[in-house]
Amino acid sequence: MQERFDDAALAIFVRLTIGVRDERGDVPGWVMVTVMSAAVVAVLIPMAKDQLGDMMDNAMAMVTGSAAE
Structure with missing residues (x-):
């Protein structure tokens, strides 16, 4: 019984270890995208x-309620 449990473990x-190793191989791709x-x-x-500054000013004015209507 213990031997079957050890084999299953x-x-x-x-399976978990191999899955982690496979994902680590894609790190250079993510570095390149970043x-x-x-x-x-x-x-x-x-x-x-x-x-971008104008857009931010307009957005902040709309949020604060000081936008010209």
């Missing part, structure tokens, strides 16, 4: 700084 451990997203933001912010 070992099988579960192996770096590329940061690069896009870094390029777009200087070009759209004024428009």
Whole structure:
């Protein structure tokens, strides 16, 4: 009985361990997506700084109720 339990526990451990190893292989892909997203933001912010500021001012004015009607 104990041997069957040990075999089952070992099988579960192996399945869980292999699953973790497979997911770790995709880390470079996520790093690339993150770096590329940061690069896009870094390029777009200087070009759209004024428009983003105006949008933020308008949104805050609408929330606070000081927007011109």
